[in-house]
Amino acid sequence: MKKEQLKSGISIRRSLAEASAEQLAAVKSIIAAVQQEGDAALTRFTEKWDGVKVENLRVGEEEIAEAVSRFEPQLLEDLTEAADNIRTYHEYQRQQGYTHTNDDGSYVAQRVTAIPSAGLYVPGGTAAYPSSVLMNVIPAQVAGVKRIVLVSPPGKDGKLSDGVLAAAHILGIEEIYKVGGAQAVAALAYGTESIRPVDKITGPGNVFVALAKREVFGEVAIDMIAGPSEITVIADDTAFADEIAADLLSQAEHDPMATAVLLTTSEDLADAVSAEVEKQLQSLPRQAIAAKAIADHGVIYIGETMERLIEAANELAPEHLEIMADDAEKIADRIENAGAIFIGRFSSEPIGDYFAGANHVLPTNSTARFSSALSVYDFMKRTSIIYYSEQAWQNNEAKIARLARLEGLEGHARAVESRSWKKENR
Incomplete structure (x- = not known):
């Protein structure tokens, strides 16, 4: 891994604007075709892009x-337990509305309700992710979404992976479609003969999925524009190089564009982690993907103080941040910008991917x-409710x-004053 002295202004930001003009044009063309041709376009693009x-x-x-x-029964049991953990975590995110009543009898309130429907994208391609099914579906279920649709690209056999379908089965999801890519996003946004449109689309995907989500935003809601996976590790000389290397590679194996960063105060640890990464790469099944990510987006930054490492972590604002250092919890308290924080050597990032519940x-x-x-909040909407009594109107007209x-809005003024003549002529 590359080693550098820590400087200000470090960044891992990569905009979707970096997507090629050809990719954007292809996405727009796919969306237009789905709008015009419906299922026929989905079938054609699935054959073209997925080879089936x-x-x-x-x-x-x-x-x-x-x-x-x-x-495998044991894996089914493991997935079920993971689902229970995820559901328990998200149950705490349930929201209640509220009402505030004034002395004059007027009141304002907020009503919290679930969105009617959600379309959940589960990646396929180089890997299928049953965990993505759990992480996308469960918050929607806890929120109370009535219609949940799952889409995922099929394999060469024309089927979805057993793991994805097993996860859907555990959660009771039955509306599932074998379609992926930008065409799946378009179908969820605009509908086809087979797929009714939804109100919100969530879930990660490749650059074509991300571009498609950006294109349909406004027609439907989306969760976020997700980029390649990221991990940053803060470590001092109490940490173990082999554990850090393994954690960095756990994200590097996702995507050649994945980012793996180590922030450390120890030159010796930096050297040891760099050597361990190269060693562990040799036996990693997804070696080519991880090696490309490490070569292009893997960096070890060496800083003089823990204070500077904390500042750098907040600058990076990474997706995943691990802290392997003395006083790890105190360091975590000072982190303002991170998708998820993993505290201590036993809180390896994959624990969050699969089992902890977050x-x-x-x-x-x-x-x-x-x-x-992503959370229960993403599947809820809040409606303002206003009731003004006659007394409140008189007091504030x-x-x-x-x-x-x-x-300069005379019509607004007249609207609130329009009740006056009725009061005076009763």
């Missing part, structure tokens, strides 16, 4: 049952400066009219 002709886009009950029957759909590309993990005229 799908006769029936929707996954049937028998296909789900067969996948579950083939799935959501693993996290802000990337330094957007943790202003955004958060003139004030409201004056404020309206201050902004």
Whole structure:
């Protein structure tokens, strides 16, 4: 891994603007085709991009049952326990509305309700992710979303992975479609003969999925524009090089564009981690992907003080931040910008990916400066409710009219004053 002295202004930001003009043009073309042709476009693009002709886009009950029957019982049990952990964590995010009543009988309130429907994208391609099913579906279920749709690209056999279908089975999801890429996003946004449109699209995907989500935003809501995976580790000389290297590679194996960063005060640890990364790469099944990520986006920064490492971590605002150092919890208290924080040597990042319960759909590309993990809140909407009694109107009519005229909106002023003649002529 590259080693550098820590300077100000370090960054891991990579904008979608870096996507090529050809990629953007392809996405726009796919969306337009889906709008015009519906299922025919989905079938054509699935054959073109995924290399398989799908006769029936929707996954049937028998296909789900067969996948579950083939799935290893112990893994099914593990997925079920992970789902329980995730549900427990997200249950704490339930929100209640409120009402505030004034002495004059007027009141203002906020009503919290679930969005009607959600479309959840589960990546396929180089890897299929049952964990993504759990992380996207469970917050929506806890929120009370009535219709949950799952889309995922099929494999060469024309089917979704057993793991994805087993996870969907555990959660009781039955509306599942074998379609991925920009075409799946377009179908969820605009609808086709087979797929009714939804109100919000969530879930990570490749650059085409990200661009498509950006294009349809406004027609539907989206969770975020997710970029390649990121991990940053803060470590001092009490940390173990082999553990840090393994954690860095756990994210590097996701994508050649993934980012792996170590922030340390120890030159010796930096050298040891660099050597360990090269050593562990040799036996990693996804070696080519991870090696590319490490070569292009793997950096070890050496800083003089822990104070400077903390500042750098907040500058980077990474998706995942691990802290392996003395007083790790105190350091964590000073982190303002991170998608998720993992404290101590036994809190390896994959624990958050699969089992701890916190959501693993996290802000990337330094957007943790202003955004958060996927949660129950993403599937809720808040409606303002206003009731003014006659007494409240009498007390405030003139004030409201004056404020309206201050902004040059005579119609607003007249609207609130229009009740006056009725009162005077009773």
